[in-house]
Amino acid sequence: MRKAYITLISLVFAVLAVLSGCSGSNTASEGDDGKVTISFSMWDALDESKTNFISEFEKKYPNIKIKLVNIPEDYSQKINSMLIGGTAPDVILAWEADIQRFAKSGAIEPLDEYIKKTKAFKMEDFIPAVNQLNKDSGKIYGLPWCYATEFLYYNKDAFDAAGVPYPDENWTWKDFEEAAKKLTIRKDGKTIQWGADAISFPGVWYSTIGAAGDDIVDKEGNLVLSDGLRKALEFQNKLTNVDKVSPQPSAGGEVVDLFAAGKAAMTRNGSWYISSYRNNKFNWDIAPLPKEERSYASLHTGFFTINSKSKHKEEAWKFIEFMMSDEGQTLISKMYNNPSARQSVAEKGDYKVAGEKGPQNWDVFDKTAQFAQFGYVLVNPTITNDLVKSFNAVLLGEKDIDEVLKGDVPKAQKQIEKDR
Secondary structure (H helix, E strand, O other): OOOOOOOOOHHHHHHHHHHOOOOOOOOOEEOOOOOEEEEEEEEOOOOHHHOHHHHHHHHHOOOEEEEEEEEOOOHHHHHHHHHHHOOOOOEEEEEHHHHHHHHHHOOEOOOHHHHHHOOOOOHHHEOHHHHHHHHHHOOOOOEEOOOEOEEEEEEHHHHHHHOOOOOOOOOEHHHHHHHHHHHOEEEOOEEEEEOOOOOOOHHHHHHHHHHOOOOEEOOOOOEEOOHHHHHHHHHHHHHHHHOOOOOOOOOOOOOOOOOOOOOEOEEEEEOOHHHHHHHOOOOEEEEOOOEOOOOOOEOEOEEEEEEOOOOOHHHHHHHHHHHHOHHHHHHHHHHHOOOOOEHHHHOOOOOOOOOOOOOOOOHHHHHHHOOOEOHHHHOOHHHHHHHHHHHHHHHOOOOOHHHHHHHHHHHHHHHHHHHO
């Protein structure tokens, strides 16, 4: 869903907090023809086929023109700079780690009063994590444009050959481990098929930690990593260095996708990999991530927000309202192959694009959405990514678990407090 996150340095937010009350300019304008132009920012380089929701909105509201502010690199940093300089777009698609900071600094507008009047959607229709985030925030500052999460991907041909039953929502860590043992194939002292690939995406580490019981992040944005982190590190270390059914993590350079290459029977990865695996030459499918203390998966999205200094907030809201309507959400689902966070829209299945070999278990999206949480994505990504390096260092024998728990985690928490 994204190319990269950017460090949100404390100085930026300190200045933002001061200037948000006095900066009044923005990029909205009213032309001689009576049309109001409002600006809307997104990340990634987009072609017209990915932005026709804008033209559809303009057809419905001919008096409003949308100016797309496309920021393919350094998105968070540039949005922060624009907020400070008073040139931020009227509607900002904000990262999860940004939205609460923007809200606390007064940079974005609460949407509660607008939502009370809308007939386009109901808040009760959103997946549980969205309403929980709003409850924790006290007000509604943004609405999710769609969502992605994480799954267990499995090679059905490999499972069939090994006589292993396919995974489902009842699978535990123990089931995962036992299956990985049976699915690992060694020949002449060399592993030619791994039971499970190494964890390559940071979110999967935090989903594993969450499954072990840690909340990861509390309401104040502090890290909550303790026994669950220990269990997760012990579990992955056992898979890697004791059972030897999962390879060691990459120490750098380009990571080879062993699952796509048919050299790993299972992988835990983001839901967006469905598109990447569409052309796999073997039969494959998806299942929820295996559970331990509970079922857990991380959510990923962006939030439509209104710049508090916009001179055309009503028009900005009309754009967001359209994007969150059945029509707007359907357009986004079809364009990006991600389900709507509105459950009634997701049920229509417009995001589903299967390959010849899989997947078939699309209900895994619905099942996962009921227990998935935003969790680690609400924290500065540089901090969480640095912790993942420490997690991988344990598997590589470069650190022990206590060093991570007693040294790296407190250090990360101090950085969070410093950023504030």
